[in-house]
Amino acid sequence: MDFINQMQGKQSVKYFATPLILEYASVCGSKENDGPLREHFDECCTDDMFGSDTWEKAESAMQKRTLETLFKKSGLKESDIKYIFAGDLLGQLIASTFGIIDYEIPFFGLYGACSTMGESLSLGSMAVAGGYAKKVITMASSHFASAEKTFRFPLEYGNQRPYSATWTVTGCGAVVLGESGNERLVPKAKIKGVTTGKIVDYGVMDSMNMGACMAPAAADVIRANLEDFNIKPDYYDRIITGDLGYVGQKILFDLLGAINIDITKNHMDCGIEIYDSEKQDTHAGGSGCGCSASVLCGYILEKISSGEWKRVLFVPTGALLSPVSFNEGQSVPGIAHAVIIENMEV
């Protein structure tokens, strides 16, 4: 089957029939509304409850608004979509379960911590390129309050946060992936291939320093991508990690520098971009699977679509932490999934 979808190297796939990003949408919360990327999101809701009575329902409501926006922007109907690949940070994926429950679309639930948008784009693009679906939706979300409650402390506790801590983004991003050809929609970008990450554990035990937990996984999957495709970092206009923040970025540069890979000139991190860290008191930056998902489905895809960036390696990064494993003394391993996204003219 190698002629159909080239299997490139150990961890990667290069598509023969390149799946297209046909449309995208993003909805965020009030803190993102105050941040520097505000104009790039489809909507920022100043009510972080999104009209709901619990934080979890609020996250589901945000997912629904994102899907509504996606259907509106694309003009597509529910019946046009064969599968939805989605996930979030909450136990048993309840934000996604109740976010998509009103849609009659076959569902694959995914958990990759904050790397989930990379995982959903990878599996969604495999489904389209494999000929299993003409169109799929891939989506990920996080919500500051539901995540703090799950992983750290209830907001009412008012705990202090070290400078290494990141701020979970209240945000959701979703894209429609579709087959090449026969399409009335103008494609925004294409997915050339993916590199799937392994679990990488450096034994970090600090749940308030997610950047340090995730940086080794990001370094590993970026190295694998460059090796599998036999390319140099400057092949990409940008190599964009999910939510390493300032602390994780420095570790990433150090780890890659040690194996002679220099990405300092073209690296960007969604967690660093989404907030004005000094003005907004967000310490090391933004995090959560909604961070990379919402920045992709606005800022990044705008730049790729316009041609300002020809080729991007999108690398959402996840810390595989649960309150149970952490309190039982387990480390916080990381995982990251890389997706090659290109301008249509490339």
Added chain:
Amino acid sequence: MDFINQMQGKQSVKYFATPLILEYASVCGSKENDGPLREHFDECCTDDMFGSDTWEKAESAMQKRTLETLFKKSGLKESDIKYIFAGDLLGQLIASTFGIIDYEIPFFGLYGACSTMGESLSLGSMAVAGGYAKKVITMASSHFASAEKTFRFPLEYGNQRPYSATWTVTGCGAVVLGESGNERLVPKAKIKGVTTGKIVDYGVMDSMNMGACMAPAAADVIRANLEDFNIKPDYYDRIITGDLGYVGQKILFDLLGAINIDITKNHMDCGIEIYDSEKQDTHAGGSGCGCSASVLCGYILEKISSGEWKRVLFVPTGALLSPVSFNEGQSVPGIAHAVIIENMEV
């Protein structure tokens, strides 16, 4: 791309290049050791802690033993496997994270509640049939004690259980899927196609009656499979649900009967088979994603491999419940994923 992988109907895929089940393995706990299927599992560990000091680590240790058994039985090495698709019931999939952490294999984390083995077989077979991987592993596990602690009460509380309740199986099942041809391993079975389930919510609010929560989703995906492939129930030697138990089975028969689909003659439920309900005090039957996964990777694949059953529709069933959503008054929706597994001679 239709010539490569036929897209059959709304929710299904029929493979052109049929992925093969090259090997399988299952490891269970002490209660399963006392049950009627004991001889079909590779191992039943009478120490439910699996040598660990927490229930969560025990579940991870059980996954490791299953993978070790799978590698031993197949003679394959870690480097032969391109991806692992795995999941469990715990928050943020920690049983799987720490179960596979020692293996250097790119990882897709999945959550489908007790339907996870169906989800992992679906995505794993798509990856193989799409030409993205020569071999993948798909796996799911559950553990009675880690699940009770997560979803209901700590074991020490000694709560009473209604007769509608099921007993979470301590078990893990894993298979190696591989491409057709060029293979020194003797294939055990093949995957002809899959039908992916939607979230189905009948508004059931009883977390002690999982059968009722999941039966509507099972009915929906079985109906979709029969419609998409234009076949009748007797096309299959067995239609095998994951863990509906006695209560859910009755509801399934009623729901399908109402649309003139009769599966009473060839239906089997893994949750009913795995325990002797009267002798073992397991009430409505077994449950958990380890239930269908372990029964598949023993009893079911033995029957298919031997030719006693030519064709099976394997339908793991999941209840999309979290303690948070349940305590916040949300219903318990269901999901189920169907996989067509055939004898090699068919």
